[in-house]
Amino acid sequence: MASSRTSMSPRLSRYQKKRDFTVTPEPGTSPASELRGKGDLGFVVQKHWASRLHYDFRLEHDGVLLSWAVPKGPCYDPKEKRMAVHVEDHPVEYAAFEGTIPPKQYGAGTVIVWDRGIWEPIGDVSKGIEAGKLVFRLHGEKLAGLWELVRISKPVDKQDQWMLFKKRDEWARPLAEYDVIKALPDSVISKPLGLAEDREPRSARPRRGAEPEVDLSSAVRSPLPAKLEPQLATLATSLPTSGDWIIENKLDGYRLLTRIDKGRVRLYTRGGHDWTAKFPALVAEIGALPLSSGWFDGEIAVLKDGLPNFSSLQDAIDDARANEDIVYFLFDLMYLDGNDLRKVPLWARRARLKSLLENSGERLRFSPDFDAPPAQVFEAAAGLGLEGLMLKRRAAPYESGRTQSWLKAKARLRQELVICGFTARGGKSGEVGSLLLGYYVRDKLHDAGSVGTGWDSRTAHDLWHRLIPLEVGSGPFDVQVKKQRRWGRRAPRSERWVRPVLVAEIEFSEWTADGAIRQASFKGLRLDKPAASIVREGGKTQAPERLPQLKITHPERIVDPSTGITKADLVRYYASVAKWMLPHLKDRPVAMVRAPSGIAGGELFFQKHAERTGMPGLTAHDRDLWPKHPPLLSVDTVDALLSAAQMNVVEFHTWNSTVRKLTQPDRVILDLDPGEGVKWAHVREAALLVRVLLSELGLRAWLKTSGGKGLHVVVPLTSRLEYSAVKSFSQAFVRHLAKTIPERFSAVSGPSNRLGKVYVDYLRNGKGQTTAAAFSARARPGMGVSMPVSWEQLSDLKSGAQWNVQTAREYLSFQSEDPWADYWSCGQSLAAAIKGLR
Numbered sequence: 001m002a003s004s005r006t007s008m009s010p011r012l013s014r015y016q017k018k019r020d021f022t023v024t025p026e027p028g029t030s031p032a033s034e035l036r037g038k039g040d041l042g043f044v045v046q047k048h049w050a051s052r053l054h055y056d057f058r059l060e061h062d063g064v065l066l067s068w069a070v071p072k073g074p075c076y077d078p079k080e081k082r083m084a085v086h087v088e089d090h091p092v093e094y095a096a097f098e099g100t101i102p103p104k105q106y107g108a109g110t111v112i113v114w115d116r117g118i119w120e121p122i123g124d125v126s127k128g129i130e131a132g133k134l135v136f137r138l139h140g141e142k143l144a145g146l147w148e149l150v151r152i153s154k155p156v157d158k159q160d161q162w163m164l165f166k167k168r169d170e171w172a173r174p175l176a177e178y179d180v181i182k183a184l185p186d187s188v189i190s191k192p193l194g195l196a197e198d199r200e201p202r203s204a205r206p207r208r209g210a211e212p213e214v215d216l217s218s219a220v221r222s223p224l225p226a227k228l229e230p231q232l233a234t235l236a237t238s239l240p241t242s243g244d245w246i247i248e249n250k251l252d253g254y255r256l257l258t259r260i261d262k263g264r265v266r267l268y269t270r271g272g273h274d275w276t277a278k279f280p281a282l283v284a285e286i287g288a289l290p291l292s293s294g295w296f297d298g299e300i301a302v303l304k305d306g307l308p309n310f311s312s313l314q315d316a317i318d319d320a321r322a323n324e325d326i327v328y329f330l331f332d333l334m335y336l337d338g339n340d341l342r343k344v345p346l347w348a349r350r351a352r353l354k355s356l357l358e359n360s361g362e363r364l365r366f367s368p369d370f371d372a373p374p375a376q377v378f379e380a381a382a383g384l385g386l387e388g389l390m391l392k393r394r395a396a397p398y399e400s401g402r403t404q405s406w407l408k409a410k411a412r413l414r415q416e417l418v419i420c421g422f423t424a425r426g427g428k429s430g431e432v433g434s435l436l437l438g439y440y441v442r443d444k445l446h447d448a449g450s451v452g453t454g455w456d457s458r459t460a461h462d463l464w465h466r467l468i469p470l471e472v473g474s475g476p477f478d479v480q481v482k483k484q485r486r487w488g489r490r491a492p493r494s495e496r497w498v499r500p501v502l503v504a505e506i507e508f509s510e511w512t513a514d515g516a517i518r519q520a521s522f523k524g525l526r527l528d529k530p531a532a533s534i535v536r537e538g539g540k541t542q543a544p545e546r547l548p549q550l551k552i553t554h555p556e557r558i559v560d561p562s563t564g565i566t567k568a569d570l571v572r573y574y575a576s577v578a579k580w581m582l583p584h585l586k587d588r589p590v591a592m593v594r595a596p597s598g599i600a601g602g603e604l605f606f607q608k609h610a611e612r613t614g615m616p617g618l619t620a621h622d623r624d625l626w627p628k629h630p631p632l633l634s635v636d637t638v639d640a641l642l643s644a645a646q647m648n649v650v651e652f653h654t655w656n657s658t659v660r661k662l663t664q665p666d667r668v669i670l671d672l673d674p675g676e677g678v679k680w681a682h683v684r685e686a687a688l689l690v691r692v693l694l695s696e697l698g699l700r701a702w703l704k705t706s707g708g709k710g711l712h713v714v715v716p717l718t719s720r721l722e723y724s725a726v727k728s729f730s731q732a733f734v735r736h737l738a739k740t741i742p743e744r745f746s747a748v749s750g751p752s753n754r755l756g757k758v759y760v761d762y763l764r765n766g767k768g769q770t771t772a773a774a775f776s777a778r779a780r781p782g783m784g785v786s787m788p789v790s791w792e793q794l795s796d797l798k799s800g801a802q803w804n805v806q807t808a809r810e811y812l813s814f815q816s817e818d819p820w821a822d823y824w825s826c827g828q829s830l831a832a833a834i835k836g837l838r
Contacts, residue, residue, distance in 0.1 A: 012088075015029070015090055019105070019106055023105055024106075042119070043118065043138060044065070044095040045058070045073075046111050047185075048111050050107050050109035052071065055069075055071075055073040058094070060119070061125050062126075065094055065095060067086070069084070069085045070084045074164060075180065077166065077172065080165065084164040085160065098111055098112050113187050114142070115141055116188055116189075117139045122135040133149070134149040135167070143180070152685075168305055170249055177380075214348050221339060221340075228334060231400055232406070233390060239391075246350070247371075247374055248367050249386055249387075250387045252313075254299065255299055257295065258330075260289075260296075261293055267283065278323075282300075282363055291337055296334070297330070297332035297334065298331055299367075300326050300327065300328050301326070307386065308387070327362075330353060330357065333350070333352055333353035334398050336356075343398075345394065347394045377389060381411060388409050390407070391407040391409060392405065393406075416504065416526050416534050417503070417504055417506050417534060418500045418503055419437065419498065420475065420500050421497040422435050422436060422463070422467050422496055423495060424496075433452060439534050439536045441479075446478070447477045447480040447515070451521065454507075454521035467502070470498035472498060475495070479515075481515060500531050505523040505525075506521070507523055552567060565805055570783075573777065574777075578642075580818075581776075582636075584773045585636070587634055587660065588657070589634060590652055590773075591606050591770045592607045592633075592652055594606075608632070615644050617641075617642075618644065620632075620633055621659055632659065634659060650777055651778060651779055653770035655770055657719065657723075658719075663723060663767065665723055665765065666718070667714055670715075672713065673710045673760075676751065677755060682758065684795065686744060686758040689744070690760070693736075693737060697832070697833035697836045698828075698836070699715050702714045703789055703790070704786055704788040706778075707772060708800050709799075712772075716827060718828065724767075725830070731747075737760060738760075745757055745758055746759045747759075749763075782804055784802070785804055785808045
């Protein structure tokens with residue numbers, strides 16, 4: 001019989017009833033207390049060796065610890081969604097508990113405090129718990145940044161299951177690069193903090209306890225400066241390999257300095273313009289800081305998906321309602337309450353600044369630094385799409401003007417663009433002041449903005465004499481940038497237009513939402529590039545591909561009457577996605593859906609084998625590969641792909657095995673097919689639940705749209721088991737899913753069996769069965785395509801045919817990372833998963 005050391009608390013009744021406090025060393029309950037003092041909410045993660053090792057994640061709220069059991073523990077990789085089972089509330093005193101729970105007691109095993117700190121909820125906690133979505137920021141000794149808990153179970157489920165995952169921000173790191181569970185296995189209480197920090201990769205979080213005591217002895221008593229010119233950074237041609245540097249993200253925003261005089265706040269741009277009136281919300285929050293006078297340095301930005309977005313900032317500055325989205329990242333403190341701090345070492349100035357911002361509003365943030373090798377941080381920043389890094393000498397003073405003690409390292413893009421016009425330098429003839437640029441999309445010339453740097457006087461003179469003979473009376477653009485978004489835009493009468501025949505190579509930071517380049521620099525003319533070939537590229541610059549030349553017969557033939565998509569459109573689509581699609585086709589037996597009269601013509605038919613209608617380039621395999629069947633075909637090259645498209649092939653379906661191991665599949669495909677009346681939100685939810693169950697069985701899975709109504713979940717395997725065993729596993733998996741959540745899933749085909757449910761088709765895992773390949777178009781109105789996506793994109797998907805033949809290539813041009821990059825190296829065994837389903 002459980003007994004209590006203190007009076008019964010209603011919220012803790014489950015906790016008390018599960019424990020016998022005459023035996024267990026766990027704390028009883030007592031009146032509500034706080035972990036970190038007034039105004040702060042504590043969190044703790046306890047590592048618990050019970051029947052299985054797991055991690056207990058606890059957040060202080062309303063006098064108790066809200067608790068989740070996380071079997072695999074937290075992870076800094078946003079792609080890793082970790083199961084978290086909501087369990088009974090615990091007393092606040094439990095946050096300090098370490099010890100061994102005796103055998104035969106609830107939770108018997110050893111407990112250590114793996115991490116602890118404070119947490120900041122984003123929004124109302126009680127409403128978030130009720131709604132099943134809780135977003136928060138952690139300030140722990142091991143965990144930091146934005147995180148999220150999302151409920152995935154239903155009210156009728158026996159367990160209240162959630163998922164814990166890292167949000168994308170400056171703290172996020174790929175699991176392959178850093179596994180915090182493995183890197184920091186020890187207690188933060190029973191082991192010295194310094195030992196734990198020494199085992200952690202130094203970029204995981206700001207140094208805690210590593211800085212010396214804040215030393216402001218170099219401060220000089222002086223009046224508040226009326227004006228202060230900002231310190232500027234020198235562009236680094238290479239990253240430093242020695243020296244002691246503070247490394248910050250280079251934010252994609254606007255520099256802003258703050259002057260506070262007896263509580264009166266003024267905001268100034270880098271050029272000294274007073275912008276105070278533009279940001280009343282920032283002024284109010286700055287005015288609430290605990291100081292009378294001071295100078296701050298920082299940058300304003302608007303975060304979109306956790307990352308600074310320049311276009312959103314421009315919109316926010318012009319829109320009073322969006323103005324509240326602006327965040328002011330402060331990175332330096334030059335003056336404070338009668339003391340000039342400019343001669344104080346940077347690290348000490350920043351430490352004092354950080355303490356000032358501890359209780360600031362949500363719009364004021366301390367710009368964090370990363371204590372890691374510059375090259376490692378730069379690679380991570382570039383991978384996240386950030387503008388670059390700021391590197392500042394740790395012990396340097398604050399010096400107005402451009403210095404070598406601050407460096408900027410930029411992660412920039414580079415590609416060729418068409419020269420469409422120019423302006424004169426200083427309004428005078430003889431030298432080019434800027435180039436007006438463009439690129440082609442489907443034979444239409446788009447405005448790409450302008451470039452005004454990167455050349456000397458001699459080059460400016462040369463460009464002038466090259467362009468003057470090409471001058472025409474009007475602009476050549478078919479599609480122009482929205483002019484209201486181009487700040488500092490040239491006066492219309494200064495524009496001089498040319499025939500778009502010359503090509504320039506340009507380096508720049510990003511594409512704006514309107515399709516213009518930002519922070520561009522001219523690198524030279526490309527006389528070897530025809531202007532008509534210049535298209536907008538996505539991600540890092542790549543050499544343009546040379547696709548096979550193919551004459552299309554009857555290019556005007558309509559394939560899809562609902563959209564007007566022609567045969568030429570379809571062939572060009574397959575040409576444009578060939579490099580992405582071929583890895584999914586190569587060496588796999590293929591079945592093709594052909595539509596000689598279009599998809600509405602009633603003559604759709606499958607072709608699995610070589611026939612009289614030849615398709616040059618396709619591989620016809622030996623009949624002995626599959627006895628008693630005609631030769632199998634595979635599409636292994638660009639020529640083969642386009643040859644098939646030329647012969648009216650719309651869809652490409654592939655086996656789950658390659659011709660080299662025909663009887664041993666290297667993947668499992670679960671086709672999520674919604675029945676009548678199923679909302680799209682339930683299809684997304686179904687995919688998530690499938691992934692969670694697969695994860696519990698130790699299997700990683702990848703996601704793609706079907707191009708039709710549903711989604712495909714794909715599990716890569718090592719080619720060891722025969723088709724019969726793999727199909728049996730998929731059948732058992734689907735039946736378990738339907739039995740566990742019968743209101744959501746059906747394991748039986750047929751319209752009546754899946755009314756209002758998602759049918760998970762396991763039959764595609766049999767020998768000779770096929771599934772639409774990644775990037776395949778579908779022979780349905782609209783001609784959707786099967787698109788590989790990341791799990792992070794699932795919540796944003798609007799349908800299984802979100803992309804089609806007309807929109808897919810444009811979408812792919814913006815993708816700098818392959819969401820399936822790790823798929824090809826992830827061979828998995830089904831042995832443990834098969835046992836787990838028994």
